[in-house]
Amino acid sequence: MPTAWRSQFRGILGLGLWRACGLALLGVSGLVSLPSFAATKVTIAVVSLDGDPRHAPRRMEKAYPGHPTGRAIDGVKLAAEDSAFELDAAGLELVVKDVVLLNAAALPKALAELKALRVQHVVADLPLAELRALVQATPAALGGAIVFNAALDDDSLRGAQCAAHLLHTAPSRAMLGDALAQYLAARNWRKALLLQGPLPGDALMTEAFNRSAKRFGIKVVAQKPFKLTGDPRERDLGNTRLLTGDREHEVVAVMDSDGEFARLLPYATQWPRPVVGANGLVATAWHPQWERYGGPQLTRRFGKLVDRSMQGPDWAAWAAGRAVATVLAENPKAPVAQQLKALRGGSTTLDGFKGRTLSFRAWDGQLRQPLFLSHVDGVVGTAPLDGVLHPKEVLDTLGVDEQESACKSRP
CATH class of the missing domain: 3.40.50.2300 (Response regulator)
Structure with missing residues (x-):
């Protein structure tokens, strides 16, 4: 291919797939000046707390299994990068805003600033009390914005203290316990x-x-x-x-x-x-040594972005960002209430690089997902384990099933 043709070809690719197709249909053989199409920016806020003891540097250095080794915003930024192509096709761009609260009293002012930016998607990396305050304030302050809990495993947030607009990408404490118990039963360590x-x-x-x-x-x-x-x-x-x-x-x-x-x-x-x-053997949402279903590629992209290994809390934050991008790409003009119904109703699904299609449970907003049974150096199994059965969805053998749920709030 002549050099000039190669240059034109690269230029066409840079315009995006749909623009390139338009050029092909027109039969254009030379460079054509096209008007600039600015993508509509959608801001996703990542809210954390300054001085959060979970993020104390000396604590994160110890890298306890299942504990954060960095901030949730790292995972959300990777999700924005991973979603750029599909969002570009929808005429959208995902912008990640870092919101660090000095203390709980700073929440109202922060929400007012987010309202001015028309933020409708919030990823929470907060302790329990601050998360509850955020969830309670969001409907009035942000007009029904969706809040994603990417940090806490508290079962109460999925139970009696749930909220219709609160979704969980972090696995619950009940899910982690069920994953371990399934493995112990399978090994006959009873x-x-x-x-x-x-x-x-x-x-x-x-x-x-x-x-x-x-x-x-x-x-x-x-x-x-x-x-x-x-x-x-x-x-x-x-x-x-x-x-x-x-x-x-x-x-x-x-x-x-x-x-x-x-x-x-x-x-x-x-x-x-x-x-x-x-x-020892720990149930986690992610492990950097997971070697199937595209896991190594996801781990490498994360490591390249932030220069550390991807852990469970990072995956949960990434999954929250991907959930936002996916529902936006499916229907760019849908109001946030419709997006919430699509996510919590299960019609919008995710690929989490775990070998299963992931969806949110309608009854408590929890993301269904396989969990890794792992030690520091590798993954020994995934839950649900083979042989564990469920009448509808085997992923619902992890955590609180619909008939057990104390959550009464739905969109």
């Missing part, structure tokens, strides 16, 4: 020693695991408290060999929302037993 920490989050993890254990036939043979402390009077509560000294159990399940005690437990038990839960 006797568990449960170690619970002193924090409120540890109690919630224990509640979810006990529910899942009962659901899939796992017997908790003993439940013991642990505590990391410098107090000599309580030293035994942090002694891993003493805590695991009984022999009746086949697996040790550790419920540690902080992550530090669980980090010390694998290979430190009295008897050779696998550790699951907050360390």
Whole structure:
């Protein structure tokens, strides 16, 4: 091909697919000046909290399994890049706005600024109290904007404290527990020693695991408290060999929302037993060593963008951005209420690079998704596991099913 032709060909490709097709139909053989078509910009806001303890640098450096190692905005930015082509075809451009609240009192002013920008899609990377405040304020402040929870696994947000405009791309605590229990049942490790920490989050993890254990036939043979402390009077509560000294159990399940005690437990038990839960074998939304269904390509694109490995919270933020882009591309002129119905009603689906088509549950706004059963170096399985059955959708074996749900709010 002559050099001049190659130059023209590259120029036509740069115009976008639909413009190139227009040139082909016109039979144009030379360069033609076309009017500039400016894409309509759609802003998606990522709201976080300054000083959020989950994002403390020293904490993120430890990279506890399932905990964030960076900010959610990184995943949303990747979603915007990944969606640029399909949105360009719809005449749209996704713009990501970083909103960092100095404190909870700064929320009203931030929402007023977002209203001026006509923001209708918000990705929340917030602690529980601030997320609840955002969800409560959004209908009046932003005219029914959709809020995506990309950070928290609290079951209450999917239950009695749900909201019609709140969708969840982060897996729930119940989903994580069900994934682990399915794997234990499949391996026939049916006797568990449960170690619970002193924090409120540890109690919630224990509640979810006990529910899942009962659901899939796992017997908790003993439940013991642990505590990391410098107090000599309580030293035994942090002694891993003493805590695991009984022999009746086949697996040790550790419920540690902080992550530090669980980090010390694998290979430190009295008897050779696998550790699951907050360390050892962990249920996660994403793992950088996932090697199927385009996973390596997604992980590499993320690493190229932010120079760190993609983890579960990053995937959840990316999925929120992709959900916005997908529903916009399907119907660029749809009002936000119609977009919400398409997402929560399941007519808009996502490809999450997990081998299954993903959709949001109508009853609680939770994104259905396979979960990875993994350790620090790799993925050993995915849940739902083979052989687990459901009358309608096998992904609904993870988490709270429709008949169990306490959520009463729907669009």
